[in-house]
Amino acid sequence: MTTHNRQLLHNGARAARRHTINKLLRSIFGVERLRDGQQQVIDSVLDGKDTLAIMPTGSGKSLCYQIPARILDGTTIVVSPLISLMKDQLEKLDALGVRAVQVNSSLTREEEDAAMEGIRASFHEIVFCTPERLSTPSFLEALKEIEVALVVIDEAHCISHWGHDFRPAYLEMAAAIDALGRPPVLALTATATDDVVADIARQLGRTRMNVVNTGIYRPNLHYRVVQVTNNDERYARALEYVQASSGVGIVYAATVKAAEEMLAILVGAGESATLYHGKLPAAERKRNQDEFMSGDKRVMVATNAFGMGIDKPDTRFVLHLQLPANLEAYYQESGRAGRDGLDAECTLLYFQDDKRLQQFFLVKHYPSANDLKAVYDAVCAMAQEGKVGFERVNDELDELAAGKLKICLKLLKDGKLLRQNRKLEYIVTPKEASAGLFEELSAIYARKQERDRESLEQMVSYAVSGFCRWKVLLDYFKDEVEGFDKCCRCDNCLNPPAVAEIEIRDDEFERAPEPGPAAPHFEPGTQVRVARFDVGTVVAMAGDQVTIDFPEHGEKTFLADYVEPA
Structure with missing residues (x-):
């Protein structure tokens, strides 16, 4: 078959698929058309590609897996961090007649048994679970009995060391997904910087993920x-x-x-x-x-x-x-x-x-090199006696919190000192474990703490900024909106901080200025006084300029020399 004929066949198949999608949208979900980016994500998933979708909150990320779940042969597994989130999604799908079920700690024994029976019979199109449950050997064994068409990771920023809501439970998912035979992955999040995007792909072991980023701007x-x-x-x-x-x-x-x-x-x-x-x-x-x-x-x-x-x-x-x-x-x-x-x-x-x-x-107790060595030594000792699963390691090292232990085990895997088999048991590799390697692996989280501090500084900068609020957000996420200058609706756009006009006499240009005392510094939130405007609150200070919010006059900016404490 020629390349031209293959392209025609591909185009015909995609056109037929679009017809199916549009029919499902109207008949099942009551939606007339897909929003920006949704079609790209759905096409990528149905083409069998590992996909990372970065879409604003409220842009309809759920449809990006619900539509493929109705089209693909097999079961779609949706990993979600919160039981309340699953409950919300499940109720909506039940109302639409979509066969979905949840498996988590909120179920009674009878409810869980019924859910597992339905899963083993391939009755459910969508199965919701927590990352902890996905990594449970008994649950994985049940999923291995059926065809898993797609694994969806909701709130995918939680898997990244650099994500704002990093959760150790997410670290075990990559091994669990691999144990299922590496089905395609759809990762969903509303926000992700370049570092987070790269780290999500690395943590999942999917270096060639198709990234669909529709931007963060929501003018409403x-x-x-x-x-x-x-x-x-x-x-x-x-x-x-x-x-x-x-x-x-x-x-x-x-x-x-x-x-x-x-x-x-x-x-x-x-x-x-x-x-x-x-x-x-x-x-x-x-x-x-x-x-x-x-x-x-x-x-x-x-x-x-x-x-x-x-x-x-x-x-x-x-x-x-x-x-x-x-x-x-x-x-x-x-x-x-x-x-x-x-x-x-x-x-x-x-x-x-x-x-x-x-x-x-931000003062979190991340694992030290000594913690890593203690976990490695414990696993080595247990491996001589038989199989080593997470629960056994957790029981042996009960002085370490479960979250910190998961981070240690993941770092030891990243350092090629441990690996996991399809039953998620830990196996010690032949690689030599040196003190320098433990130090190198623990340094990853020292860098994370520094990044957390930098992120907090950027949050403070937003709070005291005199620029368009949306412009600050767009710049932070490196999101370019065509034709965007300012939103014209935020506080700084509607009431821009005024820069004071400074009168300069002609004779001041005829002599070099003499060095004087350093300009006073005022912290945001400080009460200050300026002649003509009375008392106000410092909003921000940049160089020798102070932006002040006055109850009756709004925000204005002055040279610090004209400002005095109230």
């Missing part, structure tokens, strides 16, 4: 930052904001304590609000989520435990009480507003002490 989201000077002002401004906002909204707090205090303030003021954080009992979390999703409660006050994959399209505002750790997290969380395409407000309350709070969170 209007960003703004409000500077506050203490916690009392923070809560007062938050209450005012919620009371002045119409529609449904989410208030994010960085700590459980702040979330509970904010809820008490809102409820005390007569607002319809509920609470979600990881320390609540599972039944209470579920009930509160249901009340918010159904509209029984107007406002959800939550930590970042709430929201990943939650789809409530009519969310009109997202308010952050405190500074997130990085711009990826902020974009993901604020992006839960306005999924219906209508205008929505995304507001950050910024207090300079928030940076110290996030710095505290």
Whole structure:
């Protein structure tokens, strides 16, 4: 067959496939046409390519695996980090008549037995599971009995060391997928820098992934930052904001304590609000989520435990009480507003002490070279006695947290000191284990901590920036939007910081300036005074210029010499 004839055959097959897709869209999913990027991702998946889809929150990533699941022969496995996310997706698919099931710790023994029976019979088109469950040998053995057409990794940034929500449980997935015979992979995320994209491919062992990036820009989201000077002002401004906002909204707090205090303030003021954080009992979390999703409660006050994959399209505002750790997290969380395409407000309350709070969170205890050696020595000792699975290693080294142990085992695999067979048992390789190699492997996470600190600095820079908020986000993610100059809807576009006009006398050009004392420095959030404008709050300082927010005059910029402490 000539190249020309093969191309004609390919084009004909793709045209027939498009017809099938359009029919499914209308008859099953009630959708008239695919959005930007969805067709590219679906075509890539149906062509059998490993695919990484980077699509904005609310852009319909779920359809990118739901359509192929109805077309491909075999079962689609969807790995999702949160049980609440699975529940949300499963209910929607059940309503559409799609045969889907979940396997996770929320099921009773009877429910799990029924789910596994359906999986073994190849009854279900889509199976949802957590990364922990995918790596369970008994679950893997059941999946090996059926044809797995596709493995979908939702919130794929969680697999990357450089991702904003790295989770050790994701590290075991690559070995599990390989044990299933390396079916095609579809990785989905709303945000990924170049480093994260490269690391996702490396962690999955899929170096030739087809990357479809539709960009992050969503013009219906209007960003703004409000500077506050203490916690009392923070809560007062938050209450005012919620009371002045119409529609449904989410208030994010960085700590459980702040979330509970904010809820008490809102409820005390007569607002319809509920609470979600990881320390609540599972039944209470579920009930509160249901009340918010159904509209029984107007406002959800939550930590970042709430929201990943939650789809409530009519969310009109997202308010952050405190500074997130990085711009990826902020974009993901604020992006839960306005999924219906209508205008929505995304507001950050910024207090300079928030940076110290996030710095505290960043002090994570990553594995040291000594930890790696201890794990390696333990595996070597156990290997002489028989099979070595994760549970056995975990039992032997119970002084190490499970998450840290998973990181150690993955690093030892990356260093070629260990490998896993199709039963996910660890096998010691002949490679020599030197102290220098352990040091080299542990240094990866030292670099991660440094990157985390840099990401926090960039989040602070966004909070104090006088530039278009969307421009800052687009530059950070290296996303180019054709013809974009500024959004014209954020706080800085609507009320640009004014640069003070400085009068320069002619005689000043006739002599060289004499060196004087260094300009004073003012931290963001500081109360200062400027003649004619009275007292204001420092928003940002760049060089010798200070941007100040005045209650009656908005933001203006002055030389630091004209500013004095209030």
